[in-house]
Amino acid sequence: IVFLSFSAKTNFFEVAKQIEIYTTLFKELSIYYIDEINPAELTSKAIKNTLEELDPYTNYFDEQEVLEERIKREGMYSGFGISCAVETLRHANRFCEYFAYDWILAGSNGQFTTASNGIEFKLDVGFEDTKRNDVIVVCGGLNINKHTTQPVLNWLRKEARRGTQIGSICTATYTLARAGLLDGKRSTIHWENLDSFEEEFPDIDLQKTVFTMDGNRFTAAGGVSPIDLMLSIISKDISQDAANWVDFLAWN
Numbered sequence: 001i002v003f004l005s006f007s008a009k010t011n012f013f014e015v016a017k018q019i020e021i022y023t024t025l026f027k028e029l030s031i032y033y034i035d036e037i038n039p040a041e042l043t044s045k046a047i048k049n050t051l052e053e054l055d056p057y058t059n060y061f062d063e064q065e066v067l068e069e070r071i072k073r074e075g076m077y078s079g080f081g082i083s084c085a086v087e088t089l090r091h092a093n094r095f096c097e098y099f100a101y102d103w104i105l106a107g108s109n110g111q112f113t114t115a116s117n118g119i120e121f122k123l124d125v126g127f128e129d130t131k132r133n134d135v136i137v138v139c140g141g142l143n144i145n146k147h148t149t150q151p152v153l154n155w156l157r158k159e160a161r162r163g164t165q166i167g168s169i170c171t172a173t174y175t176l177a178r179a180g181l182l183d184g185k186r187s188t189i190h191w192e193n194l195d196s197f198e199e200e201f202p203d204i205d206l207q208k209t210v211f212t213m214d215g216n217r218f219t220a221a222g223g224v225s226p227i228d229l230m231l232s233i234i235s236k237d238i239s240q241d242a243a244n245w246v247d248f249l250a251w252n
Contacts, residue, residue: 077141079115081169081226085137088230091246092238100238106136108151116141127155135165140172144193148175156181167218169226176217177201185214190222 089101107113110126130136136159140147156179160166168176173189174197176182186205189197198206211220211229220229227250235243 077115077139078170079117079119082139084224085169085226085230088227088246088250091249092234092242095242095245096238127151130159130164137167137169138172138175139169140175141170144171144174148178153179165216169220170222173197173219177204182217185217186212187219188212188221189219
């Protein structure tokens with residue numbers, strides 16, 4: 001008996017490699033339980049062979065549908081990254097018992113945007129002028145080059161000239177670099193993009209760290225690194241006690 005914790009809509013191409021690893025154990029165990037399967041590289045052949053053996057609902061697997069969904073979502077920003085950033089600031093508000101931070105979502109069309117997890121968000125504004133003390137955080141994802149468009153670059157450069165503090169999450173460091181906003185600044189980026197970024201922007205001081213803060217620019221790598229970045233900002237804006245309190249909630 002095997003319990004697989006994914007639904008019919010799960011991207012099978014990302015979980016098959018892990019299943020393929022576990023299949024060697026199935027020959028020795030009559031019962032095996034897989035709680036959560038981490039995404040990994042794989043091939044459609046591996047998933048088909050594995051699921052035909054283990055899952056009686058293989059007929060519901062539509063390879064073309066999964067491929068189309070993956071291609072569509074690879075162009076979206078990281079829902080994980082932006083959630084880590086916003087939730088950290090939300091907890092800071094809880095500590096303060098007032099709104100030390102608030103946030104709005106901005107995008108090119110000013111209407112809706114969809115994260116890589118498929119959740120659709122309503123945008124608050126388009127590319128409008130920021131107000132005093134506003135901070136811009138650019139969130140990236142896969143195919144960041146494609147979505148670093150001229151309107152995005154123009155808006156960021158205009159806001160930089162106004163003295164706005166601007167930062168990035170995940171792969172959006174690439175966007176800031178393309179806009180010329182990281183010249184002479186320390187920065188970091190998602191680990192998968194380190195080599196290509198260093199090759200394209202050799203004059204930028206790339207750090208292999210979780211996050212960087214340099215003047216009015218900041219950058220965070222991938223995964224949960226936005227939590228660490230926001231904790232550092234909270235410690236400077238409010239207090240170290242506030243950052244410690246939020247840090248405790250984040251990991252407990």
